């Protein structure tokens with residue numbers, strides 16, 4: 178993967194990335210003695226693009242912004258959105274078997290790679306194991322199915338979409354992910370929608386510490402305790418619904434801050450999240466929004482404005498994802 182400029186604001190060191198530098202507890206992960214858990218924050222000028230990456234606990238680099246494709250259809254609209262994102266500079270797509278659009282994502286990706294001559298390794302592809310496919314064999318079947326749909330021979334990141342209620346299956350699915358990683362079918366493995374108890378249970382049985390936990394995080398839903406637990410274990414936060422599904426873009430406090438910087442409310446929400454060291458996954462099927470969301474990182478919110486945005490967390494607004502949100 179090409180070298181990237183990291184656009185983590187200086188405050189991220191104290192607020193997010195700094196926490197990531199803490200040591201993992203047992204079971205510790207893999208071959209990471211020299212990798213650390215996050216790139217140190219570096220300053221970035223107003224005009225830099227945001228091809229930023231952060232380092233996972235397995236040493237792999239992950240682009241800090243992805244196009245999310247939840248509720249995107251398995252057809253031309255999604256192909257156009259993925260193409261627009263890649264053209265705009267995104268190098269990370271976040272899909273899932275459950276989104277039923279892996280074929281459309283894969284068609285757009287493979288066509289774009291061919292058209293531009295970009296090596297596959299330059300784009301980071303994530304997909305997820307759906308709840309109905311938990312268990313050792315079913316996980317492998319689902320993974321192979323997703324690979325086929327995408328037209329790929331490996332994923333950069335494969336996640337358990339949400340924890341199974343069945344303890345045995347939950348452990349078996351994770352073992353399958355560990356094996357898939359050893360076999361090279363996936364480069365990094367992680368979880369999604371795991372609360373505190375889910376994570377603690379997994380860590381007791383895991384050989385590999387998940388590289389990420391993908392959970393809902395935005396200024397109106399900060400989940401600090403769970404975020405802290407992840408950081409203490411070297412687990413990167415991937416913030417889903419980072420725009421609160423568009424439901425908070427007219428909030429007058431966010432609008433006022435956005436106006437101050439000449440930015441859009443969406444750009445402020447994404448900037449806040451990335452400044453915490455989180456990977457952000459804004460979804461859009463609209464070309465100009467896809468582009469403007471990608472331009473959210475070349476400015477720095479003042480400590481006062483970061484504090485003001487932090488204070489919005491008191492609302493604890495959850496978008497209504499069907500997944501478990503218990504921490």
Ligand SMILES: NC(=O)c1ccc[n+]([C@@H]2O[C@H](COP(=O)([O-])OP(=O)(O)OC[C@H]3O[C@@H](n4cnc5c(N)ncnc54)[C@H](OP(=O)(O)O)[C@@H]3O)[C@@H](O)[C@H]2O)c1
Pocket residue numbers: 244245246247248271272338369370391392416417418419420421422423426441443444458459460461462463466467469470498500
């Ligand atoms: N692991 C999980 O369980 C889970 C759960 C939820 C989400 N996710 C991941 O996270 C991604 C993002 O979350 P999300 O889809 O729930 O919501 P989101 O990214 O917070 O918001 C998406 C909504 O905001 C609109 N939007 C995007 N950019 C905008 C802008 N600049 N100005 C105004 N409106 C804008 C989009 O509309 P248009 O499309 O019409 O532009 C869409 O309606 C998902 O796509 C998925 O990849 C994962």
